[in-house]
Amino acid sequence: MSVAGVRPLTVVSGALGSGKTTLLRDLLTRPDLRSTAVLVNELGEIGLDHHQLRHVDERTVVLPGGCVCCATRSDVESALHELLATEEAGHVDPVRRVLLETTGLADPAPVVATLLASPTLRHHFAVDRVVVTVDAQAVARDADQGAEWLQQVVCADLLVLTKTDLVTAAAARELAARLRRLNPAAPVVSRAEIDLAATRSVPAAAAVPPLPADRHLSGVASTSVTLDGPVDWAAFAVWVSALLHAHGDRILRMKALLDTGGDEPVVLDAVQHVVHPPRHLPRWDGPRASSLVVITRDLPPERVVAALQRFLGRRRPAAAPAGGDRVTPP
Incomplete structure (x- = not known):
């Protein structure tokens, strides 16, 4: 010290x-x-x-x-x-x-x-x-x-x-x-x-003076999604690829902690159009459930949630935007 x-x-x-x-x-x-x-x-x-x-x-x-x-x-x-x-x-x-x-x-x-x-x-x-x-x-x-x-x-x-x-x-x-x-x-x-x-x-x-309020976090929003049950890794990878191909310039960050059916959670990170190699953690820290956080700029989070709902179909995720409102799939 x-x-x-x-x-x-x-x-x-x-x-x-x-x-x-x-x-x-x-x-x-x-x-x-x-x-x-x-x-x-x-x-x-x-x-x-x-x-x-x-x-x-x-x-x-x-x-x-x-x-x-x-x-x-x-x-x-x-x-x-x-x-x-x-x-x-x-x-x-x-x-x-x-x-x-x-x-x-x-x-x-x-x-x-x-x-x-x-x-x-x-x-x-x-x-x-x-x-x-x-x-x-x-x-x-x-x-x-x-x-x-x-x-x-x-x-x-x-x-x-x-x-x-x-x-x-x-x-x-x-x-x-x-x-x-x-x-x-x-x-x-x-x-x-x-x-x-x-x-x-x-x-x-x-x-250093702080950023003006009208410039900080302008157009930025985040969506958090939790899925019950194991995620099909191949299907999820296809969805991520499609999402970043269509909206990569507006996806500031995507982070996922996935239950793919094995003993270890899988971590996946993406920044705009770039997806980094998945990594395995040694154990679960808390409940065993797949979680996904997507941070966007000038892209409504509801569009990302809807795309995941359509792709995963019967998995029916429940999503909570950063503002706290809960979105339930139809």
């Missing part, structure tokens, strides 16, 4: 599907990051990313149902206070660091401002930096990544290039140079080069 009794809190931000959860999984395996607590903010009503992290660190808390920079900032404070209470009661080992993963559309500036403004939290946690993941493949495909992406880059104290193996070396160098022009103060590194040991005083995001 940089100050006795004060634990560093690192904000991990970055665009949807840029590799934040993968980065956290890597960090949590490091010996110097033992005794780390993780807060995961998810935009959909159903949280999925925390399932992947709990197999590495049981002290993972999910903050679903809203963007951490606006709707759920009070939830972050509550979660940190609960962490302190649990630790003081002796139910968990002392926590030496906290990692907060924001949604891919979060503006880090108001998140940092909230944490710095809380008198109680300041006695226990010090925001030491904002780490932002940058998807080299996504930027190579479309250089204009939107207002939220630019805000995250400007707020970063450390920029981490991801998926560089999916682009040419020249494209990776060009992106690194572009990031240095946008934020000269933030080092641009790979996942392997991250060093959280060095302390910082005030994160850069503390001096």
